[in-house]
Amino acid sequence: MIKKKIILLGATGSVGVQALDVIAAHPEQFELVGFAFGKNIEKAREIIQAFSPKVVVAAQESSQIALAESFPDVEIHVGNEGLITLAKIEDYDILLNAIVGSVGLPPTIEAVQLGRDIALANKETLVVAGYTIMAEAARTGSKILPVDSEHAAIFQVLQGVQKSDVRSLTITASGGSFRDKTREELLDVTLDDALAHPNWTMGAKITLDSATMVNKGLEVIEAHHLFGVPYDDIHVVLHRESVVHSMVTLQDGAVLAQLGATDMREPIQYALSYPKHLTMHHETPFDLTEIGALHFEKMDLVRFPMLDLAYRVGKLGGGYPAVYNAANEVANQAFQDGKITFLEIEQLITRAVFEHMEFDGQTLNQILASDKRTRQKVSQWVEDLIQEKGK
Ligand SMILES: NC(=O)C1=CN([C@@H]2O[C@H](COP(=O)(O)OP(=O)(O)OC[C@H]3O[C@@H](n4cnc5c(N)ncnc54)[C@H](OP(=O)(O)O)[C@@H]3O)[C@@H](O)[C@H]2O)C=CC1
């Protein structure tokens, strides 16, 4: 049997480690030929020992030097240039992008331009450059296989369904760690509170995005690009159990849904094995009779203004989604670093979007310039807030 050769960006993270579980569980199907990581060199060492990849990329030069000494037979590259080098190596079939943030964009574009298939967890790349990525994928024949659980659900439901038969998509939202709090109660919430997701175990950035509802905003934009559905036909419902991963309504009113455990190994494995559904060796118990009841509620866009704003920036297009995303990346990190309050995340994103102005027909370079400018501005606003509070 010919194995699928995999490159994994973000191998030391939440999705990355679960992807390694899937690869290790199917040694006859998959082979890890290369991976990239950020700072976690100890985990990177373990991965090299367990999987013997040919190429590794470290975010930091000190890690590159240390790994090159320990593993002289492995090609070790560094930084953003290293990510591009990895995306360009000859010998792989699919690139699984599980890096967090829009740093994952350049290697994705490179791989798509080379016609390579992408298993995409890194939603930020589609939010920033969705039109470019999807247009290039159509040109080169690269498949964009969603890993994000809601999009993986829609993708599975759509197998064998004609695009013209689709009326609308419904993305489910858990509501995040603060779903039962009023806006007033959000004034003094802490990072620990925010990181206590009711259903999923994930990295810090996305768990916080889930609490601000930015995650759902990014997912609406991601769905628009992946499935080519207009924003007015993409709905979000509050679904506390996260059992229905998402739904598709057909023209005749039939609603098709995908259900399952809250275990990312399922969508990761399907993206890697597509179009096959392989046996899941680490199956998480899933028994609807244990769950008993499923609940669905309307989203309150006043309570969750970041979802409302995501629809607005998505419809505006151009650099607006990139500005929303960049402002969020800076503000999310600032809250994690204890520099700002939870509600200041929303305030910074809203200000960045409202201050952004552009003419139609933004090129990718103009969008990337807006992304950079937004990061600089929002970083400055964070510093200003710290100064003001120190007064
Ligand atoms: N976690 C989940 O269940 C889900 C995640 N996603 C999406 O998947 C992506 C990854 O999320 P998650 O796994 O939670 O995130 P984590 O924070 O757990 O992991 C992020 C990974 O990216 C690596 N990384 C960060 N910066 C760099 C860099 N500059 N160069 C190379 N590697 C880097 C980190 O390395 P290190 O740790 O070594 O510093 C780590 O391996 C996000 O876009 C998220 O929105 C989507 C759906 C579900």
Ligand SMILES: CC(=O)[C@@H](O)[C@H](O)COP(=O)(O)O
């Ligand atoms: C597992 C996954 O795909 C996450 O994006 C998850 O959807 C977060 O859940 P909520 O944003 O609905 O809380």
Ligand SMILES: [Mn+2]
């Ligand atoms: Mn998701």
